[in-house]
Amino acid sequence: MARSADGTSSGKARSRATSGRSEEGRPEPIGPPSGSKSADPVRAAEVTRLAPGLYIVATPIGNLRDITLRALDVLARVDAIICEDTRVTSTLAQRYGLGAERIAYHDHNAERVRPKLVARLAAGAALALVSDAGTPLISDPGFKLVRAALAAGIAVTAVPGASAALTALTVAGLPTDRFLFAGFLPAKSGARRRTLRELAAVRASLIFYETAPRLADALADMVAMLGDRPAAVARELTKLHEDIRRDGLSALAEHYRNAGPPKGEIVVIVGPPIAEAAATDADLDRQLASALRTASLKEASAAVAAATGLPRRQVYARALALQGKRHAAEPH
Numbered sequence: 001m002a003r004s005a006d007g008t009s010s011g012k013a014r015s016r017a018t019s020g021r022s023e024e025g026r027p028e029p030i031g032p033p034s035g036s037k038s039a040d041p042v043r044a045a046e047v048t049r050l051a052p053g054l055y056i057v058a059t060p061i062g063n064l065r066d067i068t069l070r071a072l073d074v075l076a077r078v079d080a081i082i083c084e085d086t087r088v089t090s091t092l093a094q095r096y097g098l099g100a101e102r103i104a105y106h107d108h109n110a111e112r113v114r115p116k117l118v119a120r121l122a123a124g125a126a127l128a129l130v131s132d133a134g135t136p137l138i139s140d141p142g143f144k145l146v147r148a149a150l151a152a153g154i155a156v157t158a159v160p161g162a163s164a165a166l167t168a169l170t171v172a173g174l175p176t177d178r179f180l181f182a183g184f185l186p187a188k189s190g191a192r193r194r195t196l197r198e199l200a201a202v203r204a205s206l207i208f209y210e211t212a213p214r215l216a217d218a219l220a221d222m223v224a225m226l227g228d229r230p231a232a233v234a235r236e237l238t239k240l241h242e243d244i245r246r247d248g249l250s251a252l253a254e255h256y257r258n259a260g261p262p263k264g265e266i267v268v269i270v271g272p273p274i275a276e277a278a279a280t281d282a283d284l285d286r287q288l289a290s291a292l293r294t295a296s297l298k299e300a301s302a303a304v305a306a307a308t309g310l311p312r313r314q315v316y317a318r319a320l321a322l323q324g325k326r327h328a329a330e331p332h
Protein backbone atom coordinates (compact mmCIF):
# COMPACT_ATOMS: atom_id res chain seq x y z
CA MET A 1 0.00 0.00 0.00
CA ALA A 2 1.27 3.45 -0.89
CA ARG A 3 2.17 5.57 2.15
CA SER A 4 2.94 9.26 2.30
CA ALA A 5 5.88 10.59 4.27
CA ASP A 6 3.70 11.22 7.32
CA GLY A 7 2.73 7.59 7.39
CA THR A 8 -0.81 8.06 6.13
CA SER A 9 -2.18 6.18 3.15
CA SER A 10 -2.49 7.95 -0.15
CA GLY A 11 -4.38 7.87 -3.44
CA LYS A 12 -7.20 5.37 -3.62
CA ALA A 13 -7.08 4.59 0.06
CA ARG A 14 -7.44 8.27 0.93
CA SER A 15 -10.47 8.71 -1.32
CA ARG A 16 -12.05 5.66 0.30
CA ALA A 17 -11.53 7.20 3.69
CA THR A 18 -14.07 9.90 2.88
CA SER A 19 -16.82 7.32 2.89
CA GLY A 20 -14.80 4.91 5.01
CA ARG A 21 -16.05 2.09 2.82
CA SER A 22 -14.74 -0.09 0.01
CA GLU A 23 -15.93 0.47 -3.56
CA GLU A 24 -18.78 -2.00 -3.00
CA GLY A 25 -20.04 0.17 -0.14
CA ARG A 26 -19.19 -2.46 2.46
CA PRO A 27 -16.18 -2.70 4.77
CA GLU A 28 -13.44 -4.73 3.12
CA PRO A 29 -13.16 -8.31 4.37
CA ILE A 30 -10.55 -8.59 7.06
CA GLY A 31 -9.91 -12.32 6.90
CA PRO A 32 -7.38 -13.83 4.50
CA PRO A 33 -8.36 -13.13 0.86
CA SER A 34 -10.52 -15.77 -0.78
CA GLY A 35 -8.34 -18.56 -2.11
CA SER A 36 -5.64 -17.87 0.48
CA LYS A 37 -4.64 -20.87 2.55
CA SER A 38 -3.26 -18.69 5.35
CA ALA A 39 -5.17 -18.44 8.64
CA ASP A 40 -2.14 -16.79 10.28
CA PRO A 41 -2.97 -13.13 11.01
CA VAL A 42 0.58 -11.93 10.46
CA ARG A 43 0.85 -13.64 7.05
CA ALA A 44 -2.61 -12.39 6.14
CA ALA A 45 -1.41 -8.87 6.94
CA GLU A 46 1.23 -9.20 4.28
CA VAL A 47 -1.27 -10.01 1.56
CA THR A 48 -4.38 -7.95 2.24
CA ARG A 49 -4.84 -4.41 3.39
CA LEU A 50 -7.29 -3.29 5.97
CA ALA A 51 -10.01 -0.84 5.00
CA PRO A 52 -9.38 2.59 6.51
CA GLY A 53 -11.36 3.41 9.62
CA LEU A 54 -11.61 2.96 13.35
CA TYR A 55 -11.80 -0.61 14.69
CA ILE A 56 -13.19 -1.12 18.20
CA VAL A 57 -11.39 -4.27 19.31
CA ALA A 58 -12.30 -6.25 22.43
CA THR A 59 -9.41 -7.85 24.33
CA PRO A 60 -9.41 -10.47 27.15
CA ILE A 61 -10.67 -9.70 30.67
CA GLY A 62 -8.04 -11.94 32.28
CA ASN A 63 -7.32 -15.08 30.32
CA LEU A 64 -5.09 -13.99 27.44
CA ARG A 65 -6.45 -16.76 25.24
CA ASP A 66 -9.87 -15.08 25.21
CA ILE A 67 -9.09 -13.07 22.10
CA THR A 68 -10.73 -13.70 18.76
CA LEU A 69 -8.88 -14.65 15.60
CA ARG A 70 -10.41 -11.61 13.97
CA ALA A 71 -9.12 -9.31 16.74
CA LEU A 72 -5.58 -10.67 16.23
CA ASP A 73 -5.96 -10.25 12.50
CA VAL A 74 -7.05 -6.60 12.83
CA LEU A 75 -4.45 -5.72 15.49
CA ALA A 76 -1.71 -7.16 13.27
CA ARG A 77 -2.78 -5.06 10.30
CA VAL A 78 -3.78 -1.63 11.61
CA ASP A 79 -1.48 1.36 11.26
CA ALA A 80 -1.60 1.97 15.01
CA ILE A 81 -3.31 0.71 18.14
CA ILE A 82 -4.96 3.35 20.36
CA CYS A 83 -4.57 2.11 23.95
CA GLU A 84 -5.98 3.12 27.32
CA ASP A 85 -2.55 2.25 28.76
CA THR A 86 0.24 1.32 26.37
CA ARG A 87 2.03 -0.70 29.10
CA VAL A 88 -1.01 -2.91 29.66
CA THR A 89 -1.48 -3.49 25.93
CA SER A 90 2.19 -4.36 25.55
CA THR A 91 1.54 -7.65 27.43
CA LEU A 92 -0.97 -8.63 24.76
CA ALA A 93 1.29 -7.35 21.99
CA GLN A 94 4.24 -9.40 23.26
CA ARG A 95 2.15 -12.53 23.62
CA TYR A 96 0.83 -12.31 20.06
CA GLY A 97 3.74 -10.60 18.31
CA LEU A 98 1.82 -7.41 17.49
CA GLY A 99 4.23 -4.74 16.34
CA ALA A 100 1.95 -1.82 15.45
CA GLU A 101 2.66 1.63 16.87
CA ARG A 102 0.81 2.18 20.16
CA ILE A 103 -0.80 5.53 21.02
CA ALA A 104 -2.02 6.38 24.52
CA TYR A 105 -5.62 7.65 24.76
CA HIS A 106 -7.11 8.07 28.22
CA ASP A 107 -9.15 10.48 30.35
CA HIS A 108 -6.17 12.79 30.92
CA ASN A 109 -5.08 13.34 27.31
CA ALA A 110 -8.27 12.56 25.35
CA GLU A 111 -9.24 16.16 24.54
CA ARG A 112 -5.78 16.88 23.13
CA VAL A 113 -5.23 13.58 21.31
CA ARG A 114 -8.73 13.00 19.85
CA PRO A 115 -8.53 15.65 17.06
CA LYS A 116 -5.16 14.22 15.97
CA LEU A 117 -6.60 10.71 15.82
CA VAL A 118 -9.61 11.88 13.80
CA ALA A 119 -7.31 13.75 11.40
CA ARG A 120 -5.22 10.64 10.93
CA LEU A 121 -8.32 8.55 10.32
CA ALA A 122 -9.64 11.13 7.86
CA ALA A 123 -6.33 10.88 6.00
CA GLY A 124 -6.96 7.18 5.42
CA ALA A 125 -5.41 5.38 8.37
CA ALA A 126 -6.78 2.18 9.88
CA LEU A 127 -6.62 2.49 13.67
CA ALA A 128 -7.70 0.04 16.37
CA LEU A 129 -9.01 1.15 19.76
CA VAL A 130 -8.42 -1.21 22.70
CA SER A 131 -8.85 -0.75 26.44
CA ASP A 132 -6.94 -2.38 29.29
CA ALA A 133 -9.43 -5.25 29.34
CA GLY A 134 -12.65 -6.28 27.68
CA THR A 135 -14.72 -4.16 25.33
CA PRO A 136 -13.67 -0.53 24.82
CA LEU A 137 -16.31 2.11 25.70
CA ILE A 138 -17.92 -0.16 28.33
CA SER A 139 -16.93 1.78 31.50
CA ASP A 140 -13.82 2.62 29.47
CA PRO A 141 -12.70 5.46 27.17
CA GLY A 142 -13.80 5.64 23.55
CA PHE A 143 -17.35 6.99 23.26
CA LYS A 144 -16.27 10.52 22.31
CA LEU A 145 -13.73 9.18 19.83
CA VAL A 146 -16.37 7.02 18.14
CA ARG A 147 -18.78 9.98 18.06
CA ALA A 148 -16.12 12.27 16.56
CA ALA A 149 -15.09 9.66 14.00
CA LEU A 150 -18.70 9.12 12.89
CA ALA A 151 -19.24 12.88 12.66
CA ALA A 152 -16.21 13.06 10.35
CA GLY A 153 -17.67 10.35 8.08
CA ILE A 154 -15.18 7.69 9.16
CA ALA A 155 -16.21 4.03 9.21
CA VAL A 156 -16.36 2.52 12.69
CA THR A 157 -16.24 -1.28 12.88
CA ALA A 158 -16.75 -3.46 15.95
CA VAL A 159 -14.51 -6.45 16.53
CA PRO A 160 -16.43 -7.97 19.45
CA GLY A 161 -15.18 -10.20 22.22
CA ALA A 162 -15.05 -10.41 26.00
CA SER A 163 -16.79 -8.07 28.40
CA ALA A 164 -16.97 -8.65 32.16
CA ALA A 165 -20.65 -7.57 32.29
CA LEU A 166 -21.96 -10.24 29.92
CA THR A 167 -19.50 -12.84 31.15
CA ALA A 168 -20.84 -12.42 34.70
CA LEU A 169 -24.46 -12.38 33.55
CA THR A 170 -24.11 -15.72 31.78
CA VAL A 171 -22.93 -17.53 34.93
CA ALA A 172 -24.92 -15.70 37.62
CA GLY A 173 -27.97 -17.97 37.35
CA LEU A 174 -30.25 -14.91 37.21
CA PRO A 175 -32.74 -13.90 34.50
CA THR A 176 -31.05 -12.84 31.28
CA ASP A 177 -34.07 -11.89 29.15
CA ARG A 178 -33.89 -8.24 30.29
CA PHE A 179 -30.89 -6.64 31.94
CA LEU A 180 -29.59 -3.16 32.67
CA PHE A 181 -25.87 -2.41 32.79
CA ALA A 182 -25.34 0.31 35.40
CA GLY A 183 -21.52 0.49 35.37
CA PHE A 184 -19.83 1.71 38.57
CA LEU A 185 -22.06 3.04 41.35
CA PRO A 186 -21.03 6.33 43.03
CA ALA A 187 -18.35 5.92 45.70
CA LYS A 188 -20.26 7.79 48.45
CA SER A 189 -23.17 6.09 50.16
CA GLY A 190 -25.67 8.97 49.78
CA ALA A 191 -25.21 9.26 46.01
CA ARG A 192 -25.05 5.48 45.69
CA ARG A 193 -28.39 5.09 47.48
CA ARG A 194 -29.97 7.74 45.25
CA THR A 195 -28.81 5.88 42.14
CA LEU A 196 -30.03 2.57 43.52
CA ARG A 197 -33.40 4.11 44.35
CA GLU A 198 -33.76 5.13 40.69
CA LEU A 199 -32.96 1.58 39.62
CA ALA A 200 -35.24 -0.13 42.15
CA ALA A 201 -38.31 -0.18 39.91
CA VAL A 202 -36.48 -1.47 36.81
CA ARG A 203 -37.92 -4.87 35.91
CA ALA A 204 -34.65 -6.41 34.79
CA SER A 205 -31.49 -7.97 36.17
CA LEU A 206 -29.01 -5.23 37.13
CA ILE A 207 -25.29 -5.41 36.36
CA PHE A 208 -22.78 -3.35 38.36
CA TYR A 209 -19.00 -3.06 38.24
CA GLU A 210 -17.60 -2.72 41.75
CA THR A 211 -14.26 -2.34 43.46
CA ALA A 212 -13.11 -4.68 46.24
CA PRO A 213 -12.77 -2.04 49.00
CA ARG A 214 -16.32 -0.75 48.38
CA LEU A 215 -18.04 -4.12 47.87
CA ALA A 216 -19.45 -4.68 51.39
CA ASP A 217 -20.83 -1.12 51.69
CA ALA A 218 -22.30 -1.25 48.19
CA LEU A 219 -24.04 -4.57 48.94
CA ALA A 220 -25.47 -3.13 52.18
CA ASP A 221 -26.87 -0.15 50.25
CA MET A 222 -28.33 -2.54 47.66
CA VAL A 223 -30.16 -4.46 50.42
CA ALA A 224 -31.55 -1.19 51.76
CA MET A 225 -32.63 0.22 48.39
CA LEU A 226 -33.47 -2.87 46.30
CA GLY A 227 -34.65 -5.32 48.97
CA ASP A 228 -33.27 -8.79 49.56
CA ARG A 229 -33.15 -9.99 45.95
CA PRO A 230 -31.24 -12.97 44.58
CA ALA A 231 -27.81 -11.83 43.42
CA ALA A 232 -24.30 -12.96 42.47
CA VAL A 233 -20.83 -11.58 43.09
CA ALA A 234 -18.53 -12.65 40.23
CA ARG A 235 -14.83 -12.16 40.96
CA GLU A 236 -11.71 -12.64 38.84
CA LEU A 237 -13.68 -13.99 35.87
CA THR A 238 -11.68 -16.15 33.44
CA LYS A 239 -8.64 -15.99 35.78
CA LEU A 240 -7.00 -18.61 37.97
CA HIS A 241 -8.93 -17.62 41.11
CA GLU A 242 -12.34 -17.12 39.50
CA ASP A 243 -15.03 -17.16 42.18
CA ILE A 244 -18.80 -16.76 41.83
CA ARG A 245 -20.89 -16.46 44.98
CA ARG A 246 -24.66 -16.72 44.43
CA ASP A 247 -27.02 -15.84 47.29
CA GLY A 248 -29.54 -13.28 48.52
CA LEU A 249 -28.26 -9.71 48.69
CA SER A 250 -28.40 -9.58 52.50
CA ALA A 251 -26.45 -12.87 52.87
CA LEU A 252 -23.85 -11.57 50.41
CA ALA A 253 -23.63 -8.26 52.28
CA GLU A 254 -23.14 -10.10 55.55
CA HIS A 255 -20.52 -12.44 54.05
CA TYR A 256 -18.36 -9.60 52.72
CA ARG A 257 -18.86 -7.48 55.86
CA ASN A 258 -17.41 -10.35 57.90
CA ALA A 259 -14.81 -11.57 55.40
CA GLY A 260 -13.40 -8.12 54.54
CA PRO A 261 -12.57 -6.86 51.06
CA PRO A 262 -11.84 -9.71 48.64
CA LYS A 263 -8.99 -9.57 46.12
CA GLY A 264 -9.47 -8.82 42.45
CA GLU A 265 -12.02 -7.45 40.03
CA ILE A 266 -15.73 -7.74 40.66
CA VAL A 267 -19.10 -7.71 38.91
CA VAL A 268 -22.31 -7.72 40.96
CA ILE A 269 -25.49 -9.03 39.33
CA VAL A 270 -28.83 -8.42 41.05
CA GLY A 271 -32.01 -10.22 40.01
CA PRO A 272 -35.14 -8.30 38.97
CA PRO A 273 -37.77 -7.27 41.54
CA ILE A 274 -39.56 -10.27 43.02
CA ALA A 275 -42.94 -10.62 41.29
CA GLU A 276 -46.00 -9.51 43.28
CA ALA A 277 -47.58 -12.96 43.21
CA ALA A 278 -44.44 -14.52 44.67
CA ALA A 279 -44.17 -12.01 47.53
CA THR A 280 -45.84 -13.71 50.49
CA ASP A 281 -46.39 -11.98 53.85
CA ALA A 282 -43.33 -13.82 55.16
CA ASP A 283 -41.24 -12.55 52.19
CA LEU A 284 -42.48 -9.03 52.81
CA ASP A 285 -41.65 -9.13 56.52
CA ARG A 286 -38.21 -10.63 55.86
CA GLN A 287 -37.36 -7.98 53.25
CA LEU A 288 -38.66 -5.16 55.46
CA ALA A 289 -36.77 -6.38 58.52
CA SER A 290 -33.59 -6.57 56.46
CA ALA A 291 -34.05 -3.11 54.87
CA LEU A 292 -34.99 -1.48 58.20
CA ARG A 293 -31.62 -2.49 59.64
CA THR A 294 -29.88 0.14 57.51
CA ALA A 295 -32.58 2.43 56.09
CA SER A 296 -35.28 4.74 57.44
CA LEU A 297 -38.92 3.61 57.52
CA LYS A 298 -39.66 5.63 54.40
CA GLU A 299 -36.60 4.45 52.47
CA ALA A 300 -37.09 0.82 53.47
CA SER A 301 -40.76 0.88 52.44
CA ALA A 302 -39.94 2.44 49.07
CA ALA A 303 -37.19 -0.11 48.40
CA VAL A 304 -39.33 -3.09 49.35
CA ALA A 305 -42.31 -1.75 47.38
CA ALA A 306 -40.07 -1.46 44.33
CA ALA A 307 -38.57 -4.89 44.93
CA THR A 308 -41.90 -6.68 45.38
CA GLY A 309 -44.15 -4.62 43.13
CA LEU A 310 -46.60 -4.20 46.06
CA PRO A 311 -48.28 -0.77 46.57
CA ARG A 312 -46.09 1.55 48.61
CA ARG A 313 -48.92 2.37 51.08
CA GLN A 314 -49.41 -1.32 51.87
CA VAL A 315 -45.69 -1.85 52.43
CA TYR A 316 -45.40 1.30 54.55
CA ALA A 317 -48.32 0.16 56.74
CA ARG A 318 -46.64 -3.22 57.22
CA ALA A 319 -43.30 -1.55 58.03
CA LEU A 320 -45.03 0.63 60.64
CA ALA A 321 -46.63 -2.43 62.20
CA LEU A 322 -43.30 -4.29 62.26
CA GLN A 323 -41.55 -1.34 63.84
CA GLY A 324 -44.38 -1.01 66.39
CA LYS A 325 -43.96 -4.70 67.31
CA ARG A 326 -40.20 -4.25 67.62
CA HIS A 327 -40.58 -1.19 69.89
CA ALA A 328 -43.18 -2.98 72.03
CA ALA A 329 -40.73 -5.86 72.50
CA GLU A 330 -37.87 -3.60 73.53
CA PRO A 331 -37.27 -3.28 77.33
CA HIS A 332 -38.33 0.13 78.70
Ligand code: SAM
Nearest residue numbers: 061134135138163164209210236237265266267
Ligand atom coordinates in the same frame (compact mmCIF):
# COMPACT_ATOMS: atom_id res chain seq x y z
N1 SAM B 1 -14.34 -2.58 29.40
C1 SAM B 1 -14.35 -3.61 30.39
C2 SAM B 1 -15.35 -4.69 30.03
O1 SAM B 1 -15.77 -4.76 28.88
O2 SAM B 1 -15.72 -5.47 30.89
C3 SAM B 1 -14.58 -3.05 31.77
C4 SAM B 1 -13.62 -1.99 32.19
S1 SAM B 1 -13.92 -1.34 33.78
C5 SAM B 1 -12.76 -0.04 33.86
C6 SAM B 1 -13.14 -2.50 34.84
C7 SAM B 1 -14.15 -3.22 35.72
O3 SAM B 1 -14.72 -4.32 35.02
C8 SAM B 1 -13.53 -3.85 36.95
O4 SAM B 1 -13.42 -2.91 38.02
C9 SAM B 1 -14.53 -4.93 37.28
O5 SAM B 1 -15.67 -4.39 37.92
C10 SAM B 1 -14.92 -5.40 35.87
N2 SAM B 1 -14.03 -6.50 35.46
C11 SAM B 1 -13.07 -6.46 34.51
N3 SAM B 1 -12.47 -7.66 34.40
C12 SAM B 1 -13.06 -8.48 35.30
C13 SAM B 1 -12.88 -9.84 35.67
N4 SAM B 1 -11.96 -10.60 35.08
N5 SAM B 1 -13.67 -10.36 36.63
C14 SAM B 1 -14.62 -9.59 37.23
N6 SAM B 1 -14.82 -8.30 36.92
C15 SAM B 1 -14.07 -7.75 35.96
